[in-house]
């Protein structure tokens with residue numbers, strides 16, 4: 001994919017996100033008017049942490065099933081190191097991610113490591129199939145990247161929202 005173009009898009013999105021944050025209090029408790037089936041989450045170092053950046057592209061293709069595809073990309077982490085992507089959710093959709101039900105993501109039920117190269121860059125294509133009974137349910141969701149060995153959190157995201165969709 002075209003990373004340069006993606007980053008330009010991200011910068012544009014960041015401006016939009018700021019506007020949304022500024023207007024969010026007026027809609028607190030109501031959730032967004034348009035369902036979020038797809039999202040791009042940025043992950044940044046935890047407070048007092050080191051370098052690093054991560055991007056999760058969360059997609060629900062219109063394909064008749066409830067599988068979510070999560071393409072994760074990280075950079076500026078430790079070289080030749082192993083990480084996991086985790087998510088936590090809550091159903092009080094108010095852009096305040098209080099969920100602590102951290103789940104390690106992977107290929108379906110099998111967790112999959114993100115292994116960085118000698119420059120600290122890594123990526124993984126993950127997926128998770130959601131129970132069909134959740135169709136139409138909206139969640140607050142946040143993400144984090146942890147060290148496989150120590151479980152230390154190295155990157156974390158802000159709060160995002162999504163609605164389970166086919």
Ligand SMILES: [Ca+2]
Nearest residue numbers: 092094096140
């Ligand atoms: Ca919430």
